[in-house]
Amino acid sequence: MSQHAQSHSSATPPEAVHTVQPQPSPSNIKRWRQYLADERAEAAVYRDLAQNREGEERAILLALAEAEGRHEAHWLALLGDHACKPKRASARSRFLGFLARHFGSVFVLALAQRAEGRSPYAKDPNATDAMAADEQIHEEVVRGLATRGRNRLAGTFRAAVFGANDGLVSNLSLVMGMAASGVASSVVLLSGIAGLLAGAMSMGAGEFISVRSQRELLAATRPTQITLAVAPKLDLEHNELLLVYLARGMSREAAEHRVAERMGLVSCDCDPSLSLQPELPDAEDRHEAVGTAWGAALSSFCFFASGAIVPILPFLFGLTGVTALVVAGALVGVSLMATGAAVGLLSGTSPLTRGLRQLAIGLGAAAITYLLGLLFGTAVG
Incomplete structure (x- = not known):
């Protein structure tokens, strides 16, 4: 080896050899750029939906947008200089964005649920396992949000x-x-x-009669608060209060604990799951999924x-x-x-x-x- 070659070899740090990354193939660049565009579009959909929500739902949607931002960063890192020319999002993502900006309805969440469920990350070798898992979790999160809307519309x-x-x-x-x-x-x-x-x-x-009858049937199954009124007057040794809670489907342990609370025999709750839960106000509609009779009829x-x-x-x-x-x-x-x-x-x-x-x-x-x-x-x- 010549002296010039030796000097050139010694001038090259060994770690520099390992930092050289192979150039991605054109097909990879195309696919990654599409993923990048779709992640940006999906994050925008969640942010647009969050503008029409408040409280917990808004926080959930913004958290989903943040997660899509992490996926975006992954594809940006892989693309490097090749990310300079942004690609248009898929037609489905653009349609979702349009609906989210102008309507923000439960249909958008239903579509987003389907989009998350069809994520290709599980089969893509360039996507991390965490990203594939994220998409599966996102589908369940969006399903839960969509279910709230479905219950209101059902x-x-x-x-x-x-x-x-x-x-x-x-x-x-x-x-x-x-x-x-x-x-x-x-x-x-x-x-x-x-x-x-x-x-x-x-x-x-027909719908008026059907829904009214269904609501009346459901209302008839709702437990009354008669135990609150008569419990203090019951005989401590001989009463059927235990049978009430057993008939409602409680386990014997939970039923006995509930009886003791109603009768004032316990002063503390060793197991919080057995303690009395606050009653829902009568004004709350427990049958919102059934709908109102007049609304259904009209x-x-x-x-x-x-x-x-x-x-x-x-x-x-x-x-x-x-x-x-x-x-x-x-x-x-x-x-x-x-x-x-x-x-x-x-x-x-x-x-x-x-x-x-x-x-x-x-x-x-x-x-x-x-x-x-x-x-x-x-x-x-």
């Missing part, structure tokens, strides 16, 4: 979806059957209007009517015959896809799958009614 939303779908399917079937029997278009239109009014009234009344009436008017729109605008039926079927098909997708979004499942299911059921029922109308018209003729 009763009225159920009536709305059922009402709209019943209106779409039943009135389309009615219109199809009447048209297939060979009656005039004016008769088909009048039949559709009659079906709309009759069905909307029936759905509204939603059911309005949404049935809004669904039932769709099949008769072509006839209202002067279309007749096969053209009117085809247009009615197309309009109802789009509406069924929309309601199915809404259910899918709210439940955290695939909107497309739920939409196609609604479409198949609705158009299948209409096709059967159309065939029956043909048979009826032929028999009468």
Whole structure:
């Protein structure tokens, strides 16, 4: 080895050799930049949602945004100088951001739940195990937040979806059957209007009775506070207070402890889990997931009517015959896809799958009614 080569070799610190990082491949750069853009977009979604929340929910959403920021830093470190050109977030992330900024509804949380559940980090060798675990935990956190909104919507939303779908399917079937029997278009239109009014009234009344009955049934199962009033007067040796708590499903140990508290026989709680819990005020609605009777009835009436008017729109605008039926079927098909997708979004499942299911059921029922109308018209003729 020459003296010049020796001097050059000795001038190079040994640790410098180990700090040279291989250049990432173009495919890695592309993928990491996409991850980086999506992490930034998801963090922005959580921050936007937090602006419309307060208290604990706001703190949770901001904590999620902070976690996405840690993931962002990971991809920034891997990209190095290659991160200088920001990439657009995926269409799904941009759509979530738009909804979060303008609506901030439970549907956004349901979509975010699905997005967290489909994270590719578990299979990506460049993502850390902690990042993959974070995404799984995030899905559960968002599921919990979405559940609060689902509980607030459940009763009225159920009536709305059922009402709209019943209106779409039943009135389309009615219109199809009447048209297939060979009656005039004016008769088909009048039949559709009659079906709309009759069905909307029936759905509204049915939902009112159903929800009111369900709430009354639930209210009947709520324990009363009679034990507070009569406990001081009971015979210490012979009373059935223990049976009350056993009947409510308590363990014998918990029931005996509760009896002792009611009778004033204990002055301290050795096990806090057995002690009396503060009673909820009567004004609190314990059945919010069921919804109110009037709210369910009104939603059911309005949404049935809004669904039932769709099949008769072509006839209202002067279309007749096969053209009117085809247009009615197309309009109802789009509406069924929309309601199915809404259910899918709210439940955290695939909107497309739920939409196609609604479409198949609705158009299948209409096709059967159309065939029956043909048979009826032929028999009468």
